[in-house]
Amino acid sequence: MRSACLGWMALLLPLAAQELKLPASFDKLAEKASDVVDITMDSSMLQLASKFLSDKDPDEARIKKLVSGLKGLYVKSFEFDRRGEYEESDLESVRAQLRGPGWSRVVGVRSKRDGENVELFLKSDQGQVSGLAIIAAEPRELTIVNIVGPVNPEEIRDLAGHFGVPRMDLSFPNTRKSTKEEQQ
Amino acid sequence: MTEAKGCVVEAGRRSTFAEALRANQAMVFSIAYHFLRDRPAAEELAQDVFLQLYRSFEDLDSDSHITFWLRRAASNRAIDYLRRRKFRAAIALEQAPEPSTAAVEDDPLLNRRLRALIASLPEKQRIAMVLRFQEDLMPEEISKILDMPVRTVKSHLQRALALLREKIGRSMGEIR
Amino acid sequence: MNDFEKQIRDALARKEPSPGFEARVLAATRRVEARSSWWNGLFSGRARWASAVVAAVVVIAAVGWRHERDVEERAAGEAAKARLEQALKITSVKLAKIQEKVEAHESN
Numbered sequence: 067m068r069s070a071c072l073g074w075m076a077l078l079l080p081l082a083a084q085e086l087k088l089p090a091s092f093d094k095l096a097e098k099a100s101d102v103v104d105i106t107m108d109s110s111m112l113q114l115a116s117k118f119l120s121d122k123d124p125d126e127a128r129i130k131k132l133v134s135g136l137k138g139l140y141v142k143s144f145e146f147d148r149r150g151e152y153e154e155s156d157l158e159s160v161r162a163q164l165r166g167p168g169w170s171r172v173v174g175v176r177s178k179r180d181g182e183n184v185e186l187f188l189k190s191d192q193g194q195v196s197g198l199a200i201i202a203a204e205p206r207e208l209t210i211v212n213i214v215g216p217v218n219p220e221e222i223r224d225l226a227g228h229f230g231v232p233r234m235d236l237s238f239p240n241t242r243k244s245t246k247e248e249q250q
Numbered sequence: 251m252t253e254a255k256g257c258v259v260e261a262g263r264r265s266t267f268a269e270a271l272r273a274n275q276a277m278v279f280s281i282a283y284h285f286l287r288d289r290p291a292a293e294e295l296a297q298d299v300f301l302q303l304y305r306s307f308e309d310l311d312s313d314s315h316i317t318f319w320l321r322r323a324a325s326n327r328a329i330d331y332l333r334r335r336k337f338r339a340a341i342a343l344e345q346a347p348e349p350s351t352a353a354v355e356d357d358p359l360l361n362r363r364l365r366a367l368i369a370s371l372p373e374k375q376r377i378a379m380v381l382r383f384q385e386d387l388m389p390e391e392i393s394k395i396l397d398m399p400v401r402t403v404k405s406h407l408q409r410a411l412a413l414l415r416e417k418i419g420r421s422m423g424e425i426r
Numbered sequence: 427m428n429d430f431e432k433q434i435r436d437a438l439a440r441k442e443p444s445p446g447f448e449a450r451v452l453a454a455t456r457r458v459e460a461r462s463s464w465w466n467g468l469f470s471g472r473a474r475w476a477s478a479v480v481a482a483v484v485v486i487a488a489v490g491w492r493h494e495r496d497v498e499e500r501a502a503g504e505a506a507k508a509r510l511e512q513a514l515k516i517t518s519v520k521l522a523k524i525q526e527k528v529e530a531h532e533s534n
Contacts (some may be wrong), residue, residue, distance in 0.1 A: 117503055141513040184520065200520050209520060276443070297451055301455065349477060362437075368434070368438070384438040399433040411431070
């Protein structure tokens with residue numbers, strides 16, 4: 067068992083200091099999923115996208131500013147037809163990376179009734195946020211988000227309105243360290 | 251003159267395009283937004299509707315005709331957009347968690363929940379609900395906009411209300 | 427209309443688009459107008475039509491290769507922009523879900 071765990075960890079050497087490495091089991095999840103979103107944007111792709119964001123449009127200008135300092139943006143989202151298509155063990159290797167130096171779990175909301183567990187992690191470096199990760203584990207959907215770079219949590223908050231999503235109002239480690247967890 | 255949702259419409263009089271845009275932008279945007287629950291997509295869709303209006307403006311002979319035309323164009327485009335879009339922005343109706351508190355009238359959380367649930371309805375029920383409750387239209391008017399028999403519109407509304415009532419009613423107690 | 431239906435009507439109250447929407451639409455109609463005028467102007471009169479054709483051939487020959495490159499870069503850039511927006515949309519949806527659940531917990 068231990069050698070198996072160590073074997074998994076050996077496969078998880080990150081390419082960069084903060085980029086999350088997803089386990090090989092995620093390739094199998096893609097085969098089972100009815101819909102997959104797989105977005106990998108390194109700094110050159112982010113710069114290319116940024117060139118086509120308008121400075122004149124206030125929303126696009128905000129996105130452009132957010133993206134300007136980022137080193138990477140990675141989203142992997144699977145949608146399944148049935149419940150139970152992925153295991154908690156698929157996520158443990160990701161969570162293990164998010165227990166590493168600098169990372170803190172800012173918010174975790176678990177609902178046993180709905181079978182959902184959504185977590186937000188932030189990485190800080192000398193008092194500044196330098197990375198963000200979300201693990202959203204829902205009965206028929208699994209989403210991992212990783213943003214690498216000096217991401218400003220308030221700018222992410224402002225983006226929610228741009229996409230027609232209710233605005234968020236979270237406190238972050240700089241102001242108040244808290245973890246909210248709801249057992250339903 | 252007839253009054254429709256705060257916009258005074260003189261039967262027979264026709265506004266300029268700019269006046270029609272100003273008078274109807276909230277209506278068109280809101281139909282798209284409440285249907286798609288996606289603000290940037292709703293704005294893009296609303297802009298396309300008005301450009302389409304611009305191209306057809308000379309064919310429309312009154313403000314009431316413009317309003318009807320815009321509601322129809324916005325509804326049809328919203329349905330088309332939804333069919334093309336892969337990414338779902340709304341929580342699926344079956345999976346939407348129950349509100350955990352007893353809601354009070356004008357509770358913003360309840361409003362958000364209702365909007366989310368409405369945006370998860372099947373497309374025909376969804377657009378019927380938006381036209382009925384956002385635009386205060388009767389089933390007969392909705393049937394002309396959607397080109398659908400009146401009894402079908404009524405059926406969509408009844409099924410949608412029953413679904414919403416079931417989801418919301420559990421936490422609110424009896425719904426009158 | 428019963429109380430529940432009134433609540434639905436309240437939830438579906440009209441919203442305004444973002445500031446500048448009206449100006450953007452009017453600007454777009456001016457572009458439509460300008461394109462329409464350009465084409466109309468090009469084709470009015472035989473001399474204008476002939477010189478327009480010659481000019482078009484010269485321009486195409488001179489910038490054809492550059493245009494291809496621009497088109498390719500634009501396509502790649504627009505695709506990257508769409509991916510970026512999709513990624514940010516997914517992120518904001520998940521963050522909003524967290525917020526909703528936290529608020530529901532706090533109001534308990």
